[in-house]
Amino acid sequence: xxxxxxxxxxxxxxxxxxxxxASDKNVISLAGGLPDExxxxxxxxxxxxxxxxxxxxxxxxxxTAGYGPLLKFLNTYFELPENHMAMVCTGSQQGLDLIARxxxxxxxxxxxxAPSYLGAMQVFGLVQADMVTxxxxxxxxxxxxxxxxxxxxxxxxxxxxxxxxxxxxxxWSLETRQQVAALCVKYNVALIEDAPYRELRFAxxxxxxxxxxxxxxxxxxxxxxxxxxxxxxxGVVTGKRSYIEPMVKVKQGADLxxxxxxxxLLLGLLEHKDFDQHxxxxxxxxxxxxxxxxxxxxxxxxxxxxxxxxxxxxxxxxTLPECDTFALAKSLLSNGVAVVPSPVFYPNPKSAKAxxxxxxxxxxxxxxxxxxxxxxxxxxxxxxxxxxxxSVLA
Numbered sequence: 001x002x003x004x005x006x007x008x009x010x011x012x013x014x015x016x017x018x019x020x021x022a023s024d025k026n027v028i029s030l031a032g033g034l035p036d037e038x039x040x041x042x043x044x045x046x047x048x049x050x051x052x053x054x055x056x057x058x059x060x061x062x063x064t065a066g067y068g069p070l071l072k073f074l075n076t077y078f079e080l081p082e083n084h085m086a087m088v089c090t091g092s093q094q095g096l097d098l099i100a101r102x103x104x105x106x107x108x109x110x111x112x113x114a115p116s117y118l119g120a121m122q123v124f125g126l127v128q129a130d131m132v133t134x135x136x137x138x139x140x141x142x143x144x145x146x147x148x149x150x151x152x153x154x155x156x157x158x159x160x161x162x163x164x165x166x167x168x169x170x171x172w173s174l175e176t177r178q179q180v181a182a183l184c185v186k187y188n189v190a191l192i193e194d195a196p197y198r199e200l201r202f203a204x205x206x207x208x209x210x211x212x213x214x215x216x217x218x219x220x221x222x223x224x225x226x227x228x229x230x231x232x233x234x235g236v237v238t239g240k241r242s243y244i245e246p247m248v249k250v251k252q253g254a255d256l257x258x259x260x261x262x263x264x265l266l267l268g269l270l271e272h273k274d275f276d277q278h279x280x281x282x283x284x285x286x287x288x289x290x291x292x293x294x295x296x297x298x299x300x301x302x303x304x305x306x307x308x309x310x311x312x313x314x315x316x317x318x319t320l321p322e323c324d325t326f327a328l329a330k331s332l333l334s335n336g337v338a339v340v341p342s343p344v345f346y347p348n349p350k351s352a353k354a355x356x357x358x359x360x361x362x363x364x365x366x367x368x369x370x371x372x373x374x375x376x377x378x379x380x381x382x383x384x385x386x387x388x389x390x391s392v393l394a
Contacts, residue, residue, distance in 0.1 A: 006126050028371040031338040033166065033314050034362040039285065040229045041269060041278045048268025058260045064252045067263035073270060078238055081215055085241045087248055090258045092196055092223040092235030093119055098247040098254070099192060099219060100127045109155035113141050115345030115352065117166045117194065120159050131347040138308060140172035143179050150187035157190040162210050164197040164313025167345050167357035171311055174207050181213030196223035199279055201312035202287035219243055227279055228269055232262050286361050289368060293360040296372035302380045314361045320354040321383055328382050337374040
């Protein structure tokens with residue numbers, strides 16, 4: 001049976017492929033966006049887990065929008081406006097899929113920064129959206145380019161990760177947040193704000209959500225994979241009721257509802273008196289690992305490579321002299337370190353600037369130091385070979 005045309009155009013996930021290769025115990029992986037298993041708050045969830053046996057109602061079919069007690073908690077937790085609602089999803093990735101299926105027709109224009117989150121590109125590709133990109137600066141999207149895009153192309157939505165962007169780690173400035181929100185209102189573009197890393201800030205002051213400045217023009221995707229456990233598969237989508245209700249209809253056809261026992265388990269965790277301390281522990285651990293990675297990169301990267309500091313999240317973005325980053329990643333893998341090359345984060349891979357995304361949350365400080373040693377050696381070898389080739393051609 002022939003697969004759907006839309007699926008034929010979606011390439012296999014390079015990250016999935018490289019993670020499989022990186023399962024070799026001799027490989028240190030900086031490739032995946034994996035939280036450290038040691039951070040999973042299993043102890044904080046034990047009481048709720050044991051109590052589930054006395055809650056037969058959570059093992060019955062549930063409401064599509066989510067487990068009632070959890071939704072009530074989230075309305076207060078997120079301080080949702082009166083005309084807004086929350087919907088629980090099987091991971092925030094499903095929320096993104098539901099947005100696309102509810103609102104995007106083939107050919108509709110969806111704007112995103114370049115580079116951008118691979119999972120978003122896959123979702124919008126499956127609904128055959130026309131993905132339009134704008135450049136990214138150290139403060140967020142290029143505002144001039146963004147307004148030109150909105151004015152000339154009349155997109156339906158702007159997808160963004162303003163807090164510790166995947167893959168670059170950029171965190172939008174307050175001014176950028178305010179101006180992007182104003183542009184979305186002015187040009188009637190829906191902001192899709194993806195916020196999976198927001199709680200992972202380990203330096204600087206927290207900034208308002210972009211959607212706080214345009215609450216009636218936005219949908220927010222939130223994840224508990226990074227601060228609780230990916231295996232729970234619980235995410236939340238919030239926005240005004242008229243935006244969310246069509247997505248509830250799509251979800252009903254997709255899976256009826258997300259796991260009710262897991263929602264009850266999450267509620268118990270969020271209400272636990274030590275949950276805030278748990279978040280602080282994660283931040284402290286990831287700050288230490290980031291500082292190790294950043295320091296090692298500063299000391300060991302060859303000339304011509306650049307990296308920017310981040311204040312949170314899970315990734316560091318290293319820009320390189322022009323080279324074949326796929327060949328480089330393959331070479332580095334044989335040298336015992338897994339990375340992700342920049343082209344996989346662009347709707348048009350040919351427009352990608354040479355760079356690597358490095359994760360720092362799922363390796364120890366010792367492993368990170370060794371990984372950078374291997375990375376620097378492999379990178380120096382690759383760049384030296386390019387220099388020699390260019391000299392011969394000259």
